[in-house]
Amino acid sequence: MSRPVRKKAARKTPAERSAEITDAARDVALEQGLYAVTLRSVAARIDVAPALVAHYEPNMDALIASTFGTVVATELAEVAALLAPLPTPRERLAQLLDTLLDGTRADVTVIWVEAWAMGRRNEALAQRVRDEMDDWHAFLLGIVESGVAAGEFETDDAASVAWQLLGMIDGLNAHALVRWADSSSDLGDRGARLGQAVEGMLGIARGALTGP
């Protein structure tokens, strides 16, 4: 005979409560994926009535879209911060591949994959996905172009190369999502192997990226 333990949620500032809901949605997404971000799951996580979440958000499609956006934007900011101190484009690129393919961010990968699927039925989300992809592309493009300018890389179409890089990274991560426990896919070696492909794309000598 256990009744719901919640009596009544403490009254908070709209700004506070809104942030709380946003954070809860992000946590649910990171832990269980975008499909688990529901009116009730978000409400339960902050011990509040489902109607309150609905009160603060225009609709669930919007909350899911914004949740995707903040998670992915945060990821990009983290990676950018990680690469910033590195002196050369070559080192930044090597570090980028390393950190994105080490399996540490599987929770974010799930969100990407789910977003590609969900985007077909959630236009707000689809738009956010395109926006975040553009941001990531711009980031990669910056690295590639600075490398070309420094004479480290060689390509006649940096923008296209940047898209290819992004596609490779996402594809390999999506695969790892399903086969993470598989030794034959050689998780530890993914970065190095992709490095060889990238060396090919950028006209770098073999090992220049994966080596020291």
Next chain:
Amino acid sequence: MSRPVRKKAARKTPAERSAEITDAARDVALEQGLYAVTLRSVAARIDVAPALVAHYEPNMDALIASTFGTVVATELAEVAALLAPLPTPRERLAQLLDTLLDGTRADVTVIWVEAWAMGRRNEALAQRVRDEMDDWHAFLLGIVESGVAAGEFETDDAASVAWQLLGMIDGLNAHALVRWADSSSDLGDRGARLGQAVEGMLGIARGALTGP
């Protein structure tokens, strides 16, 4: 006042009806994705009561898993048949990249992406996904190894290269899913650009794959 037009479905052989259901599920998946494969959508497509579909399938998770399997296995068979007549591994690889990246199979790409996401909540599907990935990997591995044997390719880890190839293809296709109307991603050029990366991975001279 339009009542349902269906009076009573013609009685059919279990084998016939079962095949009909299987086909309907496949069609729904190709047209609207795996998430649209529901008891009712499949039943409606062949003008039959939802309970009949439930009668023929153990449960929807199983039907979705087997639907994924047949769609993807068919795709592999088609591609294999397309490459079979080509004389050299280099030509087969070039053709493979070409046909898989020309945007013709977006419907199958949707199914792949949805399967990666759904697999986390549908163990039967997850197993099928791994199986089909293994089949694709084996297929690519065959091409790579024959190329190495013929002296056209050069690598010390063909299995790993095959996984990388698969990951790249899937990632680029997933991206195209969201940005199909985008000219900046240069759909037509995807194959050629990936070709350069692959040339790098396999130690082929630039242009040997993308050229004539």
Next chain:
DNA sequence: TCTACTATTGATCAATCGATCAATAAGTTG
């Protein structure tokens, strides 16, 4: 202290989903 505002809730709806089961009717067999 009293009043106005509004954050919060419970109740409730309509959709959609997978699943079960007794009843019906179409064939098949003897």
Next chain:
DNA sequence: CAACTTATTGATCGATTGATCAATAGTAGA
């Protein structure tokens, strides 16, 4: 033609989902 098998159905259940709305109860300002 009668008896039997079984393909097919309608009805229905329980879960989930997003969403709405009148009622309630903190809180700030007059």
